[in-house]
Amino acid sequence: MLHITMIGCGAIGVGVLELLENDPQLCVDYVIASEGSEALVRQRLASFKQPPQVLTALPADARPDLLVECAGHRAIEEHVLPALERGIACLIVSVGALSEVGLVERLEAAAERGKTRIELLPGAIGGIDALSAAKVGGLDAVNYTGRKPARAWKNTPGEQACDLDTIEQATVIFQGSAREAARLYPKNANVAATLSLAGLGLDRTHVTLIADPHSDENVHHFEARGAFGRFELSLRGKPLLANPKTSALTVYSVVRALGNHAHAISI
Numbered sequence: 001m002l003h004i005t006m007i008g009c010g011a012i013g014v015g016v017l018e019l020l021e022n023d024p025q026l027c028v029d030y031v032i033a034s035e036g037s038e039a040l041v042r043q044r045l046a047s048f049k050q051p052p053q054v055l056t057a058l059p060a061d062a063r064p065d066l067l068v069e070c071a072g073h074r075a076i077e078e079h080v081l082p083a084l085e086r087g088i089a090c091l092i093v094s095v096g097a098l099s100e101v102g103l104v105e106r107l108e109a110a111a112e113r114g115k116t117r118i119e120l121l122p123g124a125i126g127g128i129d130a131l132s133a134a135k136v137g138g139l140d141a142v143n144y145t146g147r148k149p150a151r152a153w154k155n156t157p158g159e160q161a162c163d164l165d166t167i168e169q170a171t172v173i174f175q176g177s178a179r180e181a182a183r184l185y186p187k188n189a190n191v192a193a194t195l196s197l198a199g200l201g202l203d204r205t206h207v208t209l210i211a212d213p214h215s216d217e218n219v220h221h222f223e224a225r226g227a228f229g230r231f232e233l234s235l236r237g238k239p240l241l242a243n244p245k246t247s248a249l250t251v252y253s254v255v256r257a258l259g260n261h262a263h264a265i266s267i
């Protein structure tokens with residue numbers, strides 16, 4: 001059985017715990033919550049048969065097989081870097097955090113010192129295997145378009161680009177590099193950052209973001225061209241009820257990745 005520590009227990013975390021509850025090969029022993037939110041998280045987990053222990057930091061003597069981050073950018077600094085130094089393998093869902101200058105190098109150095117590994121999860125997007133394989137032969141262009149319901153862009157610079165409450169047509173709220181998208185839209189830039197890391201990098205991946213008042217899906221579309229040929233992928237993700245910014249596929253991506261570590265065959 002694999003012993004897991006989960007960082008963050010919001011929309012993704014609860015979804016993952018629900019799906020793992022009856023898996024005999026995976027056990028989440030600890031959930032690490034942010035300071036002050038422990039009681040709320042315990043309440044969220046009250047209906048579980050064997051709820052994980054809720055703490056604000058991993059105990060010094062804990063030695064999980066895997067640590068999975070489902071929390072947000074700050075948690076990488078707070079929990080993932082120290083865990084890597086301790087030799088704990090980490091799975092990261094907040095891939096957008098890696099667009100911060102120098103963070104990739106710090107994660108690599110911490111994993112090397114701890115003689116362990118970091119796995120960046122595909123989350124809300126697919127085709128990352130094909131894109132990173134295509135990169136081996138050389139890529140010429142990667143263009144990504146993220147289209148979400150207007151309400152998903154609340155509290156982002158999208159509010160300055162248009163009136164999200166009254167737009168009647170799908171409206172482009174951003175066009176530029178993945179680096180700029182990550183800076184301006186940190187909570188919506190995970191897919192752009194993942195495509196950049198697998199493909200052409202933050203400066204050469206072109207991003208378009210759209211607020212769509214008629215959509216209730218998170219639509220991720222990208223096109224890649226290179227020596228391998230060309231492919232495009234369009235993924236119409238259903239948002240989670242608990243957080244409309246997050247696609248349900250992200251939960252399944254975490255469960256798949258954990259299962260691949262525990263089961264005899266990984267796919």
Ligand SMILES: NC(=O)C1=CN([C@@H]2O[C@H](COP(=O)(O)OP(=O)(O)OC[C@H]3O[C@@H](n4cnc5c(N)ncnc54)[C@H](O)[C@@H]3O)[C@@H](O)[C@H]2O)C=CC1
Pocket residue numbers: 007008009010011012013032033034037070071072073074075076078093094095096121122123124125187190191194242243245246247250
């Ligand atoms: N790779 C991908 O495709 C996607 C990645 N994400 C990332 O996953 C993260 C979580 O998403 P949701 O569960 O929908 O968000 P959420 O807001 O529902 O839940 C996040 C939870 O993490 C907790 N948290 C925040 N900082 C923490 C810290 N430093 N230590 C411990 N707990 C902390 C919060 O209190 C909250 O309970 C997002 O911030 C986003 O960056 C989200 C969607 C797709």
Ligand SMILES: O=C([O-])CC(=O)C(=O)O
Pocket residue numbers: 124146187188189190191192218237245246247248250
């Ligand atoms: O669709 C999602 O779940 C999240 C998303 O767009 C992103 O962070 O890039």
